[in-house]
Amino acid sequence: MDVHDSEDPSKQSTADMTAFVQNLLQQMQTRFQTMSDSIITKIDDMGGRINELEQSRWE
Template identity: 70%
Template sequence: MDGHNLEDSKQSTADMSVFQSRFQTMSESIITKIDEMGDRINELEQSINDLKAEMGMEGSPSPLAPPKQKSDGANQEDDSA
């Protein structure tokens, strides 16, 4: 039985090595893709800023965060609080 356990142990160690190798490869691939995505986002942000500068809108707020519009006064909040 000791020989059988030794073989199982060797197989388990080999399986773990294969698993670790695959995990490392997948991790590196994911990190590379995240880095590439970050670079693309940075390029997109720069392109947007360049377009805004060309249009003379450097100081305007982001279109994702439109300024609060005040209505008839019924729903105005006191911002000084």
């Protein structure tokens, strides 16, 4: 911690808030990436099932 931070609580408060917001944004990004990956996997699965149905229809 910088000497100036201990003298000025508002600087420490700002640093704490910045760290909190950065952490929150990182968590949100991770969750959105997980959701995106899950959606893409489900779409791929549905595409495979549709292809199987189309093939079985013409056999």
